[in-house]
Amino acid sequence: MSLLSARSDSFVPSRFLKNQFFAISMGAVFTAVILITWPKIGSWLLSANFLPHAYCYLKNPVLVWTHVIADSLIAISIFAISLTLGHLGYKGRRDIPFHWMFLAFGLFILGCGGTHLVEGITVWVPVYVLAAAVKLFTAAVSLTTAAVLPFTVPHVFELIQLARATEQETAELRASEERKDALLQEVHHRVKNNLAVICSLFYLESIHSRHEDTAETFRDMENRVHSMALVHESLYGAENLARIDFAEYARSLAEDILASHGSPSVPVRLKTELEPVTMGADLAIPCGLILNELVSNAFKHGFPEGTEGEIKLTLRSDTGGRYTLCVQDSGVGIPTGLDFKTNQSLGLKLVRLLTQQIRGSFELVRSDPGTVAHLHFEVNQNAY
Amino acid sequence: MRTDPISTEPRALIVEDEALIAEELRERLSRLGITVIAAVSSGEEGVEIATRERPDLVLMDIRLSGAKDGVQAAKEIREQVDVPIVYLTAHSDRRTVERAHETEHDGFILKPFLKGELQSTIDVALRRYAIRVKEKSQ
Numbered sequence: 001m002s003l004l005s006a007r008s009d010s011f012v013p014s015r016f017l018k019n020q021f022f023a024i025s026m027g028a029v030f031t032a033v034i035l036i037t038w039p040k041i042g043s044w045l046l047s048a049n050f051l052p053h054a055y056c057y058l059k060n061p062v063l064v065w066t067h068v069i070a071d072s073l074i075a076i077s078i079f080a081i082s083l084t085l086g087h088l089g090y091k092g093r094r095d096i097p098f099h100w101m102f103l104a105f106g107l108f109i110l111g112c113g114g115t116h117l118v119e120g121i122t123v124w125v126p127v128y129v130l131a132a133a134v135k136l137f138t139a140a141v142s143l144t145t146a147a148v149l150p151f152t153v154p155h156v157f158e159l160i161q162l163a164r165a166t167e168q169e170t171a172e173l174r175a176s177e178e179r180k181d182a183l184l185q186e187v188h189h190r191v192k193n194n195l196a197v198i199c200s201l202f203y204l205e206s207i208h209s210r211h212e213d214t215a216e217t218f219r220d221m222e223n224r225v226h227s228m229a230l231v232h233e234s235l236y237g238a239e240n241l242a243r244i245d246f247a248e249y250a251r252s253l254a255e256d257i258l259a260s261h262g263s264p265s266v267p268v269r270l271k272t273e274l275e276p277v278t279m280g281a282d283l284a285i286p287c288g289l290i291l292n293e294l295v296s297n298a299f300k301h302g303f304p305e306g307t308e309g310e311i312k313l314t315l316r317s318d319t320g321g322r323y324t325l326c327v328q329d330s331g332v333g334i335p336t337g338l339d340f341k342t343n344q345s346l347g348l349k350l351v352r353l354l355t356q357q358i359r360g361s362f363e364l365v366r367s368d369p370g371t372v373a374h375l376h377f378e379v380n381q382n383a384y
Numbered sequence: 385m386r387t388d389p390i391s392t393e394p395r396a397l398i399v400e401d402e403a404l405i406a407e408e409l410r411e412r413l414s415r416l417g418i419t420v421i422a423a424v425s426s427g428e429e430g431v432e433i434a435t436r437e438r439p440d441l442v443l444m445d446i447r448l449s450g451a452k453d454g455v456q457a458a459k460e461i462r463e464q465v466d467v468p469i470v471y472l473t474a475h476s477d478r479r480t481v482e483r484a485h486e487t488e489h490d491g492f493i494l495k496p497f498l499k500g501e502l503q504s505t506i507d508v509a510l511r512r513y514a515i516r517v518k519e520k521s522q
Contacts (some may be wrong), residue, residue: 003438011394035443188473189447189475192474192495193402193474193495194477195476195496195498196405196495197402197404197405198403199408199495199496199497200402200404200405200408200496203408203411203412203497204404204407204408204411207411222496225496226496226498228495229495233474233475233494236474237475237478256498256501259498259500259501260498261501305484317504
């Protein structure tokens with residue numbers, strides 16, 4: 001049984017009790033209205049053919065004023081309390097269980113306040129019939145409240161039990177969430193470890209290759225898998241284990257590519273201007289692979305024979321959740337006549353395929369100096 | 385038997401439970417002029433060989449398959465032998481780093497390895513150790 005259904009079944013008192021309470025309350029209000037509006041009854045109510053209470057106090061000023069001030073303060077406080085209860089009962093009628101009980105207490109306290117107010121008046125004006133009517137009204141309301149209140153006790157206990165059950169369920173859900181996070185973290189760890197093993201295989205193949213071209217191919221493959229492993233490294237450290245800080249990832253990846261291709265003596269600097277954005281692995285992995293190709297190409301083809309230069313990596317947001325990733329180098333520039341849309345090198349082919357996969361667009365143009373590559377793509381803020 | 389880690393060919397011990405990763409490390413280290421005296425897969429073996437052979441460098445995976453993980457093994461080694469220890473880890477997140485900081489160590493190397501990073505981390509670890517030894521002898 002769900003918590004919601006339990007609440008709807010258990011915490012609304014029986015229609016009979018509610019009807020009974022409202023009938024008596026409405027009767028009391030109706031009687032009060034009739035008594036006040038009917039002139040004869042009204043004048044009878046307000047008849048003052050008695051001795052005021054001040055005589056009972058022998059008009060002792062200290063005693064008289066003590067009674068008047070105390071009754072007035074009690075009446076003011078009680079009216080304020082009843083107003084608050086009435087407001088609470090009305091505003092919380094959809095959310096607070098037994099909201100009608102707040103209204104009942106409000107009405108009861110209102111009657112009590114009325115009796116104190118009239119007590120204060122009768123010190124000088126002996127409207128004892130009015131005082132009796134107010135007491136009668138208070139008696140009717142308090143009797144109704146007292147009669148209905150015991151019936152709510154079982155429901156109050158059910159409410160307490162439900163609150164405890166909810167607390168327990170919340171704790172269980174939290175524990176389950178923590179277990180799920182730990183499991184997911186373990187998955188990312190194992191995936192990254194397996195990718196590290198694949199990198200080792202490529203490395204071992206590359207050093208055992210007899211031909212430099214073959215060795216180069218294995219080194220490229222190692223770098224591609226490394227770029228994927230870095231996504232899992234970022235996911236492992238990410239707070240929600242699902243979306244990564246792409247700016248940080250792109251910076252690490254570019255630094256790693258330069259570290260793996262170059263040596264401290266090769267003077268190619270990396271400059272980054274990256275706007276922060278988070279994205280899921282589905283987008284980060286293809287973007288990382290594209291970035292790997294672009295930075296590797298810039299390094300390998302832009303700066304032949306260890307020439308000095310700079311590779312600049314930029315990520316900026318455009319409109320509508322779209323982003324542009326630029327890789328610009330100050331190298332020798334792409335050969336004249338190179339058409340990246342038809343070029344058959346594996347690197348550019350991967351860029352074309354992966355751009356298509358992320359529904360993005362890609363441009364590769366000569367700049368002065370060097371080459372600039374633009375990748376435009378959309379980041380879904382909710383995707384994982 | 386200890387050698388001077390900087391002036392001669394240093395001797396390293398690898399503690400890594402993934403055989404292929406250990407083999408890659410062996411190859412990469414040999415290209416850096418470092419002799420690998422052994423590559424073992426458990427923390428227990430690591431402690432035994434490190435205390436017996438006294439290498440110039442220990443490369444220690446943090447997550448090991450046996451009962452003893454890399455941090456425990458490193459702690460035991462450091463209690464018996466003064467040797468630079470460089471951790472190998474798939475992750476550099478806060479929890480892993482905090483765990484590693486439970487022992488005195490000389491660096492981290494993230495898997496998969498990068499040529500430049502591996503070389504610079506090992507170089508720094510060996511030089512730090514050499515300075516430590518020199519300070520002790522003075």
